[in-house]
Amino acid sequence: MKTPLIWKIVVYAIIITGAVVFVFPFIYMILTTFFLGTNTLPKPDQVFSVTPNLTNYIIVWNKNNFVTYFMNSVIVTSVAMAGSLFLGALTAYGFARFTFPGKEAIFRIFLLTMMIPGVINIIPQFVTIKGLGLVNTYAGLWLIYIAGGVVGNMFFLRGFFESIPKELEESVLIDGGGDWRIFWNIYLPQSLPALGTLAIFIFQGTWEEYFLALTLIKSESLRTLPIAIMMFNDKYATNYGQIFAASVIALIPVLLIYMIFQKRFVQSGFNEGAIKG
Numbered sequence: 001m002k003t004p005l006i007w008k009i010v011v012y013a014i015i016i017t018g019a020v021v022f023v024f025p026f027i028y029m030i031l032t033t034f035f036l037g038t039n040t041l042p043k044p045d046q047v048f049s050v051t052p053n054l055t056n057y058i059i060v061w062n063k064n065n066f067v068t069y070f071m072n073s074v075i076v077t078s079v080a081m082a083g084s085l086f087l088g089a090l091t092a093y094g095f096a097r098f099t100f101p102g103k104e105a106i107f108r109i110f111l112l113t114m115m116i117p118g119v120i121n122i123i124p125q126f127v128t129i130k131g132l133g134l135v136n137t138y139a140g141l142w143l144i145y146i147a148g149g150v151v152g153n154m155f156f157l158r159g160f161f162e163s164i165p166k167e168l169e170e171s172v173l174i175d176g177g178g179d180w181r182i183f184w185n186i187y188l189p190q191s192l193p194a195l196g197t198l199a200i201f202i203f204q205g206t207w208e209e210y211f212l213a214l215t216l217i218k219s220e221s222l223r224t225l226p227i228a229i230m231m232f233n234d235k236y237a238t239n240y241g242q243i244f245a246a247s248v249i250a251l252i253p254v255l256l257i258y259m260i261f262q263k264r265f266v267q268s269g270f271n272e273g274a275i276k277g
Contacts, residue, residue, distance in 0.1 A: 033057065033245040041240055056245035060232070066246065068221065069228035074253070076138055076213075076224055077206045080145035084202045085195060087146055088153025093183050095154065096161035110151045119211070121148075126215055136218040144216075145206055153198060160194040161187055196261040203257045207250075225250050 031047035032038070033056050042050075060066055095107060125144050126135070134140030164187060172182050188195070210226040217223055229246045232239065 029244045030248060033241055033248060035241045037239065038241050039238060056241045057249065060242050060245045060249065063242075064228060064231050065220070066228055066249075069223050069225050070249070072222060073207060073225035076141055076145075077203055077253075079138075079142055080149075080206045081199060081202045083142060083146040084149040084153055084206075085199060087150055088198070089157055089188065089191070089195065090183070091150055091154040092157035092161050093187055096158050097179075097182075097187075111155060114151055114155070118148075122211060122215055125212070129216060135216055136222065137216075138222065140216050141213060144212060145209070149202060149205075153202070156198055157191065157194055160191045164190050200258055200261050204254050207254060 028044065028047055031050055032042060034050045034052050035042055035047075036053075036055055095103065125148075129135055129140040129144065132140070132143075134143065168186050168190070169182050172185060177185070208226060209224075210230070213224045214227055217227070229243065229250060232243050232246055
């Protein structure tokens with residue numbers, strides 16, 4: 001039975017309306033970056049008549065050591081993403097492939113820690129990092145970013161590792177390979193879709209993280225990009241054109257990472273055909 005035309009029109013109208021509602025704030029933000037010296041948000045009817053220009057982007061890029069903070073975030077986020085992916089995959093491999101006493105109990109305790117809000121952890125994390133002498137260092141940030149993401153990354157990857165056929169390991173074992181080679185040559189290549197998806201989430205979460213970086217980093221030369229964006233707030237007024245321009249620049253790396261890893265998004269049947277028979 002064919003769907004009546006009127007219902008198709010209604011469905012498409014709802015979809016288009018929803019898309020406009022979600023996209024409009026982003027368009028509004030971009031158009032606001034074209035306003036110069038505005039301390040109030042422009043009205044919706046004003047943003048569509050503004051003349052496009054790059055003045056605010058140039059001012060932002062050359063103001064408040066923005067370039068330094070941008071590169072600091074690139075360094076911090078890149079190392080944190082690589083470390084989180086590797087350690088999360090290694091932990092998931094251990095839980096997926098090996099049997100040891102208390103395995104499921106430890107796994108459930110790990111999952112329980114995911115229920116604790118991140119804000120509550122800031123004080124004990126700061127005390128720990130201070131005790132290690134890593135306050136105001138990237139090593140302290142990396143330690144928390146990487147260690148704090150192990151449980152979530154492990155939970156995400158464990159299911160993919162468990163779905164990889166055990167028969168794939170036989171060829172490695174016949175050649176005399178061990179657990180490390182199985183992990184590196186079998187599990188990681190077979191899980192590239194999951195790893196690509198996870199890389200996007202890790203990069204975005206670390207790139208946008210503000211409170212922990214503000215708590216641990218004291219030197220201006222080591223500050224990350226979210227802190228730099230907040231510095232564009234003046235004491236008595238806010239230049240929304242510059243704030244939004246800085247935010248748009250901050251979105252560019254996230255979009256680039258998405259475009260790089262989008263082909264690796266999780267798809268069903270990613271390991272189908274791995275075994276002939």
